[in-house]
Amino acid sequence: MPRMTARSRTEEHRASTPLELFFDLCFVVAVAQAGGRLVHAVVEGHPGTGVAGYLAVFFAIWWAWVNFSWFASAYDTDDALYRVVTFVQITGVLIFAAGVPRAFDNGDWTLGVIGYVVMRLALTSQWLRVAHYAEGAERTVARRYAAGIVLLQLGWIGMLFVPAGANGARSAVFVVLALCELAVPTIAERDLGTSWHxxxxxxxxxxxxxxxxxxxxxxxxxxxxxxxxxxxxxxxxxxxxxxxxxxxxxxxxxxxxxxxxxxxxxxxxxxxxxxxxxxxxxxxxxxxxxxxxxxxxxxxxxxxxxxxxxxxxxxxxxxxxxxxxxxxxxxxxxxxxxxxxxxxxxxxxxxxxxxxxxxxxxxxxxxxxxxxxxxxxxxxxxxxxxxxxxxxxxx
Structure with a gap:
Protein backbone atom coordinates (compact mmCIF):
# COMPACT_ATOMS: atom_id res chain seq x y z
CA MET A 1 0.00 0.00 0.00
CA PRO A 2 1.48 3.38 -1.00
CA ARG A 3 2.32 5.99 1.61
CA MET A 4 -0.21 8.82 1.84
CA THR A 5 2.09 11.78 1.41
CA ALA A 6 1.50 15.30 0.13
CA ARG A 7 1.44 15.83 -3.62
CA SER A 8 3.40 18.66 -5.17
CA ARG A 9 1.64 21.97 -5.80
CA THR A 10 3.64 22.33 -9.01
CA GLU A 11 2.76 18.88 -10.35
CA GLU A 12 2.11 19.05 -14.09
CA HIS A 13 -1.06 17.81 -15.79
CA ARG A 14 -2.93 17.66 -12.47
CA ALA A 15 -6.55 16.98 -13.38
CA SER A 16 -9.69 15.60 -11.78
CA THR A 17 -9.81 11.81 -11.57
CA PRO A 18 -12.70 9.54 -12.62
CA LEU A 19 -13.34 8.85 -8.92
CA GLU A 20 -13.69 12.56 -8.19
CA LEU A 21 -16.13 12.93 -11.07
CA PHE A 22 -18.13 9.97 -9.79
CA PHE A 23 -18.13 11.52 -6.31
CA ASP A 24 -19.50 14.79 -7.74
CA LEU A 25 -22.27 13.05 -9.68
CA CYS A 26 -23.47 11.32 -6.51
CA PHE A 27 -23.86 14.73 -4.90
CA VAL A 28 -26.41 15.61 -7.58
CA VAL A 29 -28.91 13.41 -5.73
CA ALA A 30 -28.57 15.50 -2.58
CA VAL A 31 -28.69 18.79 -4.52
CA ALA A 32 -31.84 17.63 -6.31
CA GLN A 33 -33.49 16.71 -3.03
CA ALA A 34 -32.70 20.08 -1.50
CA GLY A 35 -33.95 21.93 -4.57
CA GLY A 36 -37.12 19.86 -4.76
CA ARG A 37 -38.06 20.55 -1.15
CA LEU A 38 -37.38 24.26 -1.67
CA VAL A 39 -39.81 24.26 -4.60
CA HIS A 40 -42.44 22.47 -2.53
CA ALA A 41 -42.15 24.93 0.35
CA VAL A 42 -42.34 28.03 -1.87
CA VAL A 43 -45.23 26.68 -3.97
CA GLU A 44 -47.19 25.93 -0.80
CA GLY A 45 -46.72 29.49 0.37
CA HIS A 46 -43.92 29.00 2.90
CA PRO A 47 -40.91 30.68 1.26
CA GLY A 48 -39.23 31.70 4.53
CA THR A 49 -39.26 28.18 5.92
CA GLY A 50 -38.17 26.78 2.56
CA VAL A 51 -35.20 29.13 2.19
CA ALA A 52 -34.03 28.49 5.77
CA GLY A 53 -34.22 24.72 5.28
CA TYR A 54 -32.51 24.95 1.91
CA LEU A 55 -29.59 26.98 3.29
CA ALA A 56 -29.08 24.48 6.12
CA VAL A 57 -29.24 21.39 3.91
CA PHE A 58 -27.07 22.93 1.22
CA PHE A 59 -24.44 23.84 3.79
CA ALA A 60 -24.01 20.18 4.72
CA ILE A 61 -23.84 19.17 1.04
CA TRP A 62 -21.37 21.89 0.14
CA TRP A 63 -19.12 21.47 3.17
CA ALA A 64 -18.76 17.71 2.75
CA TRP A 65 -17.87 18.22 -0.92
CA VAL A 66 -15.40 21.02 -0.12
CA ASN A 67 -13.55 18.95 2.48
CA PHE A 68 -13.22 15.96 0.18
CA SER A 69 -12.05 18.08 -2.76
CA TRP A 70 -9.33 19.98 -0.91
CA PHE A 71 -8.10 16.82 0.80
CA ALA A 72 -7.95 15.00 -2.53
CA SER A 73 -6.06 17.88 -4.10
CA ALA A 74 -3.31 17.44 -1.52
CA TYR A 75 -3.29 13.70 -0.74
CA ASP A 76 -5.09 11.64 -3.41
CA THR A 77 -3.20 8.33 -3.68
CA ASP A 78 -5.94 6.65 -5.75
CA ASP A 79 -5.06 3.27 -4.23
CA ALA A 80 -7.58 0.61 -3.16
CA LEU A 81 -7.99 1.89 0.40
CA TYR A 82 -8.44 5.47 -0.73
CA ARG A 83 -11.13 4.39 -3.20
CA VAL A 84 -13.00 2.29 -0.64
CA VAL A 85 -13.03 5.14 1.87
CA THR A 86 -14.33 7.46 -0.85
CA PHE A 87 -17.12 4.97 -1.57
CA VAL A 88 -18.03 5.13 2.12
CA GLN A 89 -18.25 8.91 1.81
CA ILE A 90 -20.52 8.52 -1.20
CA THR A 91 -22.72 6.18 0.84
CA GLY A 92 -22.98 8.92 3.45
CA VAL A 93 -24.04 11.38 0.75
CA LEU A 94 -26.87 9.09 -0.33
CA ILE A 95 -28.02 8.53 3.26
CA PHE A 96 -28.00 12.28 3.79
CA ALA A 97 -30.00 12.83 0.58
CA ALA A 98 -32.61 10.31 1.77
CA GLY A 99 -33.02 12.34 4.96
CA VAL A 100 -33.53 15.71 3.26
CA PRO A 101 -37.36 15.48 2.97
CA ARG A 102 -37.71 14.65 6.68
CA ALA A 103 -35.43 17.53 7.63
CA PHE A 104 -37.45 19.95 5.50
CA ASP A 105 -40.96 18.76 6.30
CA ASN A 106 -40.74 17.66 9.93
CA GLY A 107 -37.50 19.11 11.26
CA ASP A 108 -36.27 15.55 11.70
CA TRP A 109 -32.52 15.63 11.07
CA THR A 110 -31.81 12.10 12.31
CA LEU A 111 -31.19 10.44 8.95
CA GLY A 112 -29.44 13.53 7.61
CA VAL A 113 -27.04 13.63 10.57
CA ILE A 114 -26.34 9.90 10.22
CA GLY A 115 -25.37 10.41 6.58
CA TYR A 116 -23.29 13.46 7.42
CA VAL A 117 -21.45 11.62 10.20
CA VAL A 118 -20.69 8.74 7.81
CA MET A 119 -19.19 11.18 5.32
CA ARG A 120 -17.14 13.05 7.87
CA LEU A 121 -15.81 10.09 9.83
CA ALA A 122 -14.68 8.49 6.58
CA LEU A 123 -12.69 11.65 5.88
CA THR A 124 -11.32 11.50 9.43
CA SER A 125 -9.81 8.10 8.65
CA GLN A 126 -8.05 9.67 5.67
CA TRP A 127 -6.53 12.38 7.87
CA LEU A 128 -5.38 9.77 10.36
CA ARG A 129 -3.72 7.93 7.51
CA VAL A 130 -1.89 11.13 6.58
CA ALA A 131 -0.83 11.57 10.23
CA HIS A 132 0.55 8.03 10.26
CA TYR A 133 3.06 8.81 7.49
CA ALA A 134 3.64 12.53 8.06
CA GLU A 135 6.17 14.15 10.35
CA GLY A 136 6.47 17.43 12.24
CA ALA A 137 4.06 20.22 11.38
CA GLU A 138 2.31 18.20 8.70
CA ARG A 139 1.43 15.49 11.21
CA THR A 140 0.09 18.15 13.57
CA VAL A 141 -2.13 19.55 10.79
CA ALA A 142 -3.56 16.11 10.04
CA ARG A 143 -4.25 15.40 13.71
CA ARG A 144 -5.96 18.76 14.16
CA TYR A 145 -8.23 18.04 11.22
CA ALA A 146 -9.10 14.58 12.58
CA ALA A 147 -9.75 15.87 16.09
CA GLY A 148 -11.84 18.82 14.89
CA ILE A 149 -14.01 16.66 12.64
CA VAL A 150 -14.64 14.05 15.35
CA LEU A 151 -15.55 16.65 17.98
CA LEU A 152 -17.99 18.32 15.64
CA GLN A 153 -19.67 15.03 14.75
CA LEU A 154 -20.35 14.59 18.46
CA GLY A 155 -21.86 18.07 18.34
CA TRP A 156 -24.14 17.21 15.41
CA ILE A 157 -25.32 14.06 17.16
CA GLY A 158 -25.95 16.11 20.30
CA MET A 159 -28.06 18.55 18.26
CA LEU A 160 -30.59 15.77 17.67
CA PHE A 161 -31.44 15.81 21.36
CA VAL A 162 -32.40 19.48 21.26
CA PRO A 163 -36.19 19.76 20.72
CA ALA A 164 -36.98 21.10 17.26
CA GLY A 165 -39.47 23.64 18.62
CA ALA A 166 -37.44 24.82 21.59
CA ASN A 167 -37.67 28.55 20.79
CA GLY A 168 -35.21 28.22 17.95
CA ALA A 169 -32.61 26.50 20.12
CA ARG A 170 -31.88 23.82 17.54
CA SER A 171 -31.42 26.44 14.83
CA ALA A 172 -28.98 28.30 17.06
CA VAL A 173 -27.04 25.10 17.73
CA PHE A 174 -26.94 24.43 13.98
CA VAL A 175 -25.47 27.86 13.26
CA VAL A 176 -22.83 27.50 15.98
CA LEU A 177 -21.80 24.06 14.74
CA ALA A 178 -21.66 25.29 11.13
CA LEU A 179 -19.38 28.17 12.14
CA CYS A 180 -17.17 25.73 14.03
CA GLU A 181 -16.98 23.54 10.92
CA LEU A 182 -15.78 26.53 8.91
CA ALA A 183 -13.15 27.27 11.56
CA VAL A 184 -11.54 23.81 11.48
CA PRO A 185 -9.36 24.37 8.36
CA THR A 186 -8.20 27.77 9.63
CA ILE A 187 -7.19 26.31 12.99
CA ALA A 188 -5.69 23.14 11.56
CA GLU A 189 -3.55 24.97 8.99
CA ARG A 190 -2.45 27.93 11.10
CA ASP A 191 1.16 26.69 11.14
CA LEU A 192 1.35 24.92 7.79
CA GLY A 193 -0.95 24.91 4.78
CA THR A 194 -1.81 21.74 2.91
CA SER A 195 -0.34 21.29 -0.58
CA TRP A 196 -3.49 21.72 -2.63
CA HIS A 197 -2.97 22.25 -6.36
Whole structure:
Protein backbone atom coordinates (compact mmCIF):
# COMPACT_ATOMS: atom_id res chain seq x y z
CA MET A 1 0.00 0.00 0.00
CA PRO A 2 1.48 3.38 -1.00
CA ARG A 3 2.32 5.99 1.61
CA MET A 4 -0.21 8.82 1.84
CA THR A 5 2.09 11.78 1.41
CA ALA A 6 1.50 15.30 0.13
CA ARG A 7 1.44 15.83 -3.62
CA SER A 8 3.40 18.66 -5.17
CA ARG A 9 1.64 21.97 -5.80
CA THR A 10 3.64 22.33 -9.01
CA GLU A 11 2.76 18.88 -10.35
CA GLU A 12 2.11 19.05 -14.09
CA HIS A 13 -1.06 17.81 -15.79
CA ARG A 14 -2.93 17.66 -12.47
CA ALA A 15 -6.55 16.98 -13.38
CA SER A 16 -9.69 15.60 -11.78
CA THR A 17 -9.81 11.81 -11.57
CA PRO A 18 -12.70 9.54 -12.62
CA LEU A 19 -13.34 8.85 -8.92
CA GLU A 20 -13.69 12.56 -8.19
CA LEU A 21 -16.13 12.93 -11.07
CA PHE A 22 -18.13 9.97 -9.79
CA PHE A 23 -18.13 11.52 -6.31
CA ASP A 24 -19.50 14.79 -7.74
CA LEU A 25 -22.27 13.05 -9.68
CA CYS A 26 -23.47 11.32 -6.51
CA PHE A 27 -23.86 14.73 -4.90
CA VAL A 28 -26.41 15.61 -7.58
CA VAL A 29 -28.91 13.41 -5.73
CA ALA A 30 -28.57 15.50 -2.58
CA VAL A 31 -28.69 18.79 -4.52
CA ALA A 32 -31.84 17.63 -6.31
CA GLN A 33 -33.49 16.71 -3.03
CA ALA A 34 -32.70 20.08 -1.50
CA GLY A 35 -33.95 21.93 -4.57
CA GLY A 36 -37.12 19.86 -4.76
CA ARG A 37 -38.06 20.55 -1.15
CA LEU A 38 -37.38 24.26 -1.67
CA VAL A 39 -39.81 24.26 -4.60
CA HIS A 40 -42.44 22.47 -2.53
CA ALA A 41 -42.15 24.93 0.35
CA VAL A 42 -42.34 28.03 -1.87
CA VAL A 43 -45.23 26.68 -3.97
CA GLU A 44 -47.19 25.93 -0.80
CA GLY A 45 -46.72 29.49 0.37
CA HIS A 46 -43.92 29.00 2.90
CA PRO A 47 -40.91 30.68 1.26
CA GLY A 48 -39.23 31.70 4.53
CA THR A 49 -39.26 28.18 5.92
CA GLY A 50 -38.17 26.78 2.56
CA VAL A 51 -35.20 29.13 2.19
CA ALA A 52 -34.03 28.49 5.77
CA GLY A 53 -34.22 24.72 5.28
CA TYR A 54 -32.51 24.95 1.91
CA LEU A 55 -29.59 26.98 3.29
CA ALA A 56 -29.08 24.48 6.12
CA VAL A 57 -29.24 21.39 3.91
CA PHE A 58 -27.07 22.93 1.22
CA PHE A 59 -24.44 23.84 3.79
CA ALA A 60 -24.01 20.18 4.72
CA ILE A 61 -23.84 19.17 1.04
CA TRP A 62 -21.37 21.89 0.14
CA TRP A 63 -19.12 21.47 3.17
CA ALA A 64 -18.76 17.71 2.75
CA TRP A 65 -17.87 18.22 -0.92
CA VAL A 66 -15.40 21.02 -0.12
CA ASN A 67 -13.55 18.95 2.48
CA PHE A 68 -13.22 15.96 0.18
CA SER A 69 -12.05 18.08 -2.76
CA TRP A 70 -9.33 19.98 -0.91
CA PHE A 71 -8.10 16.82 0.80
CA ALA A 72 -7.95 15.00 -2.53
CA SER A 73 -6.06 17.88 -4.10
CA ALA A 74 -3.31 17.44 -1.52
CA TYR A 75 -3.29 13.70 -0.74
CA ASP A 76 -5.09 11.64 -3.41
CA THR A 77 -3.20 8.33 -3.68
CA ASP A 78 -5.94 6.65 -5.75
CA ASP A 79 -5.06 3.27 -4.23
CA ALA A 80 -7.58 0.61 -3.16
CA LEU A 81 -7.99 1.89 0.40
CA TYR A 82 -8.44 5.47 -0.73
CA ARG A 83 -11.13 4.39 -3.20
CA VAL A 84 -13.00 2.29 -0.64
CA VAL A 85 -13.03 5.14 1.87
CA THR A 86 -14.33 7.46 -0.85
CA PHE A 87 -17.12 4.97 -1.57
CA VAL A 88 -18.03 5.13 2.12
CA GLN A 89 -18.25 8.91 1.81
CA ILE A 90 -20.52 8.52 -1.20
CA THR A 91 -22.72 6.18 0.84
CA GLY A 92 -22.98 8.92 3.45
CA VAL A 93 -24.04 11.38 0.75
CA LEU A 94 -26.87 9.09 -0.33
CA ILE A 95 -28.02 8.53 3.26
CA PHE A 96 -28.00 12.28 3.79
CA ALA A 97 -30.00 12.83 0.58
CA ALA A 98 -32.61 10.31 1.77
CA GLY A 99 -33.02 12.34 4.96
CA VAL A 100 -33.53 15.71 3.26
CA PRO A 101 -37.36 15.48 2.97
CA ARG A 102 -37.71 14.65 6.68
CA ALA A 103 -35.43 17.53 7.63
CA PHE A 104 -37.45 19.95 5.50
CA ASP A 105 -40.96 18.76 6.30
CA ASN A 106 -40.74 17.66 9.93
CA GLY A 107 -37.50 19.11 11.26
CA ASP A 108 -36.27 15.55 11.70
CA TRP A 109 -32.52 15.63 11.07
CA THR A 110 -31.81 12.10 12.31
CA LEU A 111 -31.19 10.44 8.95
CA GLY A 112 -29.44 13.53 7.61
CA VAL A 113 -27.04 13.63 10.57
CA ILE A 114 -26.34 9.90 10.22
CA GLY A 115 -25.37 10.41 6.58
CA TYR A 116 -23.29 13.46 7.42
CA VAL A 117 -21.45 11.62 10.20
CA VAL A 118 -20.69 8.74 7.81
CA MET A 119 -19.19 11.18 5.32
CA ARG A 120 -17.14 13.05 7.87
CA LEU A 121 -15.81 10.09 9.83
CA ALA A 122 -14.68 8.49 6.58
CA LEU A 123 -12.69 11.65 5.88
CA THR A 124 -11.32 11.50 9.43
CA SER A 125 -9.81 8.10 8.65
CA GLN A 126 -8.05 9.67 5.67
CA TRP A 127 -6.53 12.38 7.87
CA LEU A 128 -5.38 9.77 10.36
CA ARG A 129 -3.72 7.93 7.51
CA VAL A 130 -1.89 11.13 6.58
CA ALA A 131 -0.83 11.57 10.23
CA HIS A 132 0.55 8.03 10.26
CA TYR A 133 3.06 8.81 7.49
CA ALA A 134 3.64 12.53 8.06
CA GLU A 135 6.17 14.15 10.35
CA GLY A 136 6.47 17.43 12.24
CA ALA A 137 4.06 20.22 11.38
CA GLU A 138 2.31 18.20 8.70
CA ARG A 139 1.43 15.49 11.21
CA THR A 140 0.09 18.15 13.57
CA VAL A 141 -2.13 19.55 10.79
CA ALA A 142 -3.56 16.11 10.04
CA ARG A 143 -4.25 15.40 13.71
CA ARG A 144 -5.96 18.76 14.16
CA TYR A 145 -8.23 18.04 11.22
CA ALA A 146 -9.10 14.58 12.58
CA ALA A 147 -9.75 15.87 16.09
CA GLY A 148 -11.84 18.82 14.89
CA ILE A 149 -14.01 16.66 12.64
CA VAL A 150 -14.64 14.05 15.35
CA LEU A 151 -15.55 16.65 17.98
CA LEU A 152 -17.99 18.32 15.64
CA GLN A 153 -19.67 15.03 14.75
CA LEU A 154 -20.35 14.59 18.46
CA GLY A 155 -21.86 18.07 18.34
CA TRP A 156 -24.14 17.21 15.41
CA ILE A 157 -25.32 14.06 17.16
CA GLY A 158 -25.95 16.11 20.30
CA MET A 159 -28.06 18.55 18.26
CA LEU A 160 -30.59 15.77 17.67
CA PHE A 161 -31.44 15.81 21.36
CA VAL A 162 -32.40 19.48 21.26
CA PRO A 163 -36.19 19.76 20.72
CA ALA A 164 -36.98 21.10 17.26
CA GLY A 165 -39.47 23.64 18.62
CA ALA A 166 -37.44 24.82 21.59
CA ASN A 167 -37.67 28.55 20.79
CA GLY A 168 -35.21 28.22 17.95
CA ALA A 169 -32.61 26.50 20.12
CA ARG A 170 -31.88 23.82 17.54
CA SER A 171 -31.42 26.44 14.83
CA ALA A 172 -28.98 28.30 17.06
CA VAL A 173 -27.04 25.10 17.73
CA PHE A 174 -26.94 24.43 13.98
CA VAL A 175 -25.47 27.86 13.26
CA VAL A 176 -22.83 27.50 15.98
CA LEU A 177 -21.80 24.06 14.74
CA ALA A 178 -21.66 25.29 11.13
CA LEU A 179 -19.38 28.17 12.14
CA CYS A 180 -17.17 25.73 14.03
CA GLU A 181 -16.98 23.54 10.92
CA LEU A 182 -15.78 26.53 8.91
CA ALA A 183 -13.15 27.27 11.56
CA VAL A 184 -11.54 23.81 11.48
CA PRO A 185 -9.36 24.37 8.36
CA THR A 186 -8.20 27.77 9.63
CA ILE A 187 -7.19 26.31 12.99
CA ALA A 188 -5.69 23.14 11.56
CA GLU A 189 -3.55 24.97 8.99
CA ARG A 190 -2.45 27.93 11.10
CA ASP A 191 1.16 26.69 11.14
CA LEU A 192 1.35 24.92 7.79
CA GLY A 193 -0.95 24.91 4.78
CA THR A 194 -1.81 21.74 2.91
CA SER A 195 -0.34 21.29 -0.58
CA TRP A 196 -3.49 21.72 -2.63
CA HIS A 197 -2.97 22.25 -6.36
CA UNK A 198 -4.30 25.54 -7.86
CA UNK A 199 -5.12 24.10 -11.30
CA UNK A 200 -6.76 21.06 -9.77
CA UNK A 201 -8.85 23.06 -7.28
CA UNK A 202 -9.93 25.49 -9.99
CA UNK A 203 -11.03 22.59 -12.17
CA UNK A 204 -12.82 20.85 -9.28
CA UNK A 205 -14.89 23.93 -8.45
CA UNK A 206 -15.60 24.51 -12.12
CA UNK A 207 -16.83 20.97 -12.61
CA UNK A 208 -19.14 21.19 -9.61
CA UNK A 209 -20.50 24.47 -10.97
CA UNK A 210 -21.31 22.66 -14.22
CA UNK A 211 -23.02 19.84 -12.31
CA UNK A 212 -25.13 22.30 -10.31
CA UNK A 213 -26.12 24.20 -13.45
CA UNK A 214 -26.89 20.89 -15.16
CA UNK A 215 -29.19 19.95 -12.28
CA UNK A 216 -30.88 23.33 -12.73
CA UNK A 217 -31.56 22.61 -16.41
CA UNK A 218 -32.78 19.08 -15.64
CA UNK A 219 -35.18 20.26 -12.93
CA UNK A 220 -36.55 23.06 -15.12
CA UNK A 221 -37.00 20.69 -18.08
CA UNK A 222 -38.99 18.20 -16.01
CA UNK A 223 -41.18 20.99 -14.64
CA UNK A 224 -41.95 22.34 -18.11
CA UNK A 225 -42.59 18.85 -19.48
CA UNK A 226 -45.04 17.98 -16.71
CA UNK A 227 -46.83 21.30 -17.11
CA UNK A 228 -47.21 20.85 -20.86
CA UNK A 229 -48.39 17.25 -20.49
CA UNK A 230 -50.99 18.14 -17.86
CA UNK A 231 -52.16 21.58 -18.95
CA UNK A 232 -50.85 22.20 -22.48
CA UNK A 233 -50.14 25.78 -21.38
CA UNK A 234 -47.34 26.32 -23.87
CA UNK A 235 -47.92 30.05 -24.32
CA UNK A 236 -47.55 30.73 -20.60
CA UNK A 237 -44.48 28.51 -20.28
CA UNK A 238 -42.40 29.69 -23.25
CA UNK A 239 -41.21 32.94 -21.59
CA UNK A 240 -40.22 31.04 -18.44
CA UNK A 241 -38.40 28.32 -20.37
CA UNK A 242 -36.58 30.74 -22.68
CA UNK A 243 -35.60 33.09 -19.87
CA UNK A 244 -34.44 30.21 -17.70
CA UNK A 245 -32.21 28.88 -20.46
CA UNK A 246 -30.68 32.30 -21.06
CA UNK A 247 -29.96 32.64 -17.34
CA UNK A 248 -28.23 29.25 -17.12
CA UNK A 249 -26.22 29.83 -20.31
CA UNK A 250 -25.10 33.24 -19.04
CA UNK A 251 -24.27 31.78 -15.62
CA UNK A 252 -21.94 29.25 -17.26
CA UNK A 253 -20.31 31.83 -19.52
CA UNK A 254 -19.70 34.34 -16.76
CA UNK A 255 -18.15 31.79 -14.40
CA UNK A 256 -15.78 30.26 -16.94
CA UNK A 257 -14.63 33.51 -18.50
CA UNK A 258 -11.55 33.61 -16.24
CA UNK A 259 -8.79 31.05 -15.43
CA UNK A 260 -9.02 31.26 -11.66
CA UNK A 261 -5.93 29.17 -10.96
CA UNK A 262 -3.73 32.19 -11.69
CA UNK A 263 -5.39 34.02 -8.78
CA UNK A 264 -5.12 31.17 -6.24
CA UNK A 265 -1.55 31.87 -5.17
CA UNK A 266 -1.90 31.15 -1.44
CA UNK A 267 -4.18 29.98 1.34
CA UNK A 268 -5.52 33.46 2.12
CA UNK A 269 -7.01 33.92 -1.35
CA UNK A 270 -8.04 30.28 -1.52
CA UNK A 271 -9.99 30.27 1.75
CA UNK A 272 -12.08 33.30 0.86
CA UNK A 273 -12.63 32.10 -2.69
CA UNK A 274 -13.46 28.54 -1.64
CA UNK A 275 -15.81 29.51 1.18
CA UNK A 276 -17.58 32.04 -1.05
CA UNK A 277 -18.64 29.24 -3.35
CA UNK A 278 -21.26 28.22 -0.81
CA UNK A 279 -23.22 31.19 -2.12
CA UNK A 280 -22.31 30.57 -5.76
CA UNK A 281 -23.26 26.89 -5.72
CA UNK A 282 -26.35 27.47 -3.59
CA UNK A 283 -27.69 30.31 -5.72
CA UNK A 284 -26.97 28.45 -8.97
CA UNK A 285 -28.98 25.46 -7.78
CA UNK A 286 -31.74 27.74 -6.46
CA UNK A 287 -32.20 29.26 -9.93
CA UNK A 288 -33.48 25.87 -11.09
CA UNK A 289 -35.84 25.64 -8.13
CA UNK A 290 -37.07 29.14 -8.92
CA UNK A 291 -37.79 28.20 -12.51
CA UNK A 292 -39.87 25.28 -11.25
CA UNK A 293 -41.81 27.65 -8.99
CA UNK A 294 -42.38 30.03 -11.92
CA UNK A 295 -43.70 27.14 -14.02
CA UNK A 296 -46.06 26.08 -11.23
CA UNK A 297 -47.34 29.65 -10.89
CA UNK A 298 -47.81 30.02 -14.64
CA UNK A 299 -50.19 27.04 -14.74
CA UNK A 300 -52.03 28.08 -11.57
CA UNK A 301 -50.72 25.39 -9.22
CA UNK A 302 -48.67 27.61 -6.89
CA UNK A 303 -50.14 29.32 -3.83
CA UNK A 304 -48.02 32.42 -4.34
CA UNK A 305 -48.29 35.59 -6.36
CA UNK A 306 -46.60 36.21 -9.70
CA UNK A 307 -44.16 38.56 -7.98
CA UNK A 308 -43.12 35.95 -5.42
CA UNK A 309 -42.74 33.32 -8.14
CA UNK A 310 -40.62 35.72 -10.19
CA UNK A 311 -38.48 36.54 -7.16
CA UNK A 312 -37.80 32.81 -6.76
CA UNK A 313 -35.80 33.13 -9.99
CA UNK A 314 -34.50 36.69 -9.97
CA UNK A 315 -33.20 36.78 -6.38
CA UNK A 316 -30.89 33.73 -6.67
CA UNK A 317 -29.87 34.86 -10.16
CA UNK A 318 -28.91 38.30 -8.85
CA UNK A 319 -27.06 36.75 -5.89
CA UNK A 320 -25.17 34.48 -8.29
CA UNK A 321 -24.10 37.36 -10.55
CA UNK A 322 -22.99 39.54 -7.65
CA UNK A 323 -21.11 36.75 -5.85
CA UNK A 324 -19.32 35.53 -8.96
CA UNK A 325 -18.13 39.08 -9.51
CA UNK A 326 -17.16 39.62 -5.88
CA UNK A 327 -15.03 36.53 -5.25
CA UNK A 328 -14.23 35.23 -8.72
CA UNK A 329 -14.31 37.59 -11.68
CA UNK A 330 -13.36 41.02 -10.29
CA UNK A 331 -9.73 39.98 -9.79
CA UNK A 332 -9.32 39.91 -13.57
CA UNK A 333 -10.90 43.28 -14.38
CA UNK A 334 -8.68 46.05 -15.70
CA UNK A 335 -10.81 49.13 -15.03
CA UNK A 336 -14.18 50.44 -13.87
CA UNK A 337 -15.81 49.74 -17.25
CA UNK A 338 -15.08 46.04 -16.82
CA UNK A 339 -16.00 46.01 -13.12
CA UNK A 340 -19.48 47.49 -13.48
CA UNK A 341 -21.44 45.08 -15.76
CA UNK A 342 -21.95 42.23 -13.27
CA UNK A 343 -23.03 44.35 -10.25
CA UNK A 344 -25.31 46.44 -12.48
CA UNK A 345 -26.74 43.28 -14.02
CA UNK A 346 -27.52 41.93 -10.54
CA UNK A 347 -29.52 45.09 -9.77
CA UNK A 348 -31.28 44.95 -13.16
CA UNK A 349 -32.21 41.28 -12.69
CA UNK A 350 -33.75 42.14 -9.32
CA UNK A 351 -35.74 44.88 -11.05
CA UNK A 352 -37.13 42.28 -13.45
CA UNK A 353 -39.00 40.75 -10.51
CA UNK A 354 -41.82 43.22 -11.11
CA UNK A 355 -42.20 42.52 -14.84
CA UNK A 356 -45.16 40.19 -14.31
CA UNK A 357 -45.35 37.02 -16.38
CA UNK A 358 -42.36 38.22 -18.43
CA UNK A 359 -40.06 38.55 -15.41
CA UNK A 360 -37.97 35.40 -16.03
CA UNK A 361 -37.61 36.18 -19.72
CA UNK A 362 -36.55 39.76 -18.95
CA UNK A 363 -33.99 38.50 -16.45
CA UNK A 364 -32.63 36.12 -19.08
CA UNK A 365 -32.26 38.98 -21.56
CA UNK A 366 -30.38 41.04 -18.97
CA UNK A 367 -28.01 38.16 -18.29
CA UNK A 368 -27.42 37.59 -22.01
CA UNK A 369 -26.79 41.30 -22.57
CA UNK A 370 -24.30 41.26 -19.70
CA UNK A 371 -22.33 38.49 -21.41
CA UNK A 372 -22.35 40.43 -24.67
CA UNK A 373 -21.10 43.60 -22.97
CA UNK A 374 -18.40 41.69 -21.12
CA UNK A 375 -17.13 40.01 -24.28
CA UNK A 376 -17.04 43.35 -26.09
CA UNK A 377 -15.09 45.01 -23.26
CA UNK A 378 -12.60 42.14 -23.04
CA UNK A 379 -11.60 42.65 -26.67
CA UNK A 380 -10.13 46.06 -25.99
CA UNK A 381 -6.33 46.32 -26.09
CA UNK A 382 -4.68 45.55 -22.73
CA UNK A 383 -3.75 48.70 -20.85
CA UNK A 384 -1.34 47.04 -18.42
CA UNK A 385 -3.18 48.21 -15.32
CA UNK A 386 -1.00 47.46 -12.28
CA UNK A 387 -2.35 44.73 -10.01
CA UNK A 388 -4.76 43.27 -12.55
CA UNK A 389 -4.55 39.59 -13.37
CA UNK A 390 -4.88 39.79 -17.13
CA UNK A 391 -6.58 37.01 -19.06
CA UNK A 392 -7.49 36.90 -22.75
CA UNK A 393 -10.79 35.20 -21.82
CA UNK A 394 -11.95 37.50 -19.04
CA UNK A 395 -15.57 38.67 -19.14
Missing amino acids: PHHIGERYGLFTIIVLGETIAAATVAVQEAVDEHEALDELLPVAAGGLLLVFAAWWIYFAVPIHSYLRGSRQAFVWGYGHYVIFGSAAAIGSGIEVAVEEAIGKAHVSTTVASAAVTVPAAVYLLTVWLIHARHFKRDLAEQLPLPLAAVAVLGCTFAGEWAVFAAGLVAAATVAVGVSLSRRPASGTPGAVVSPNRM
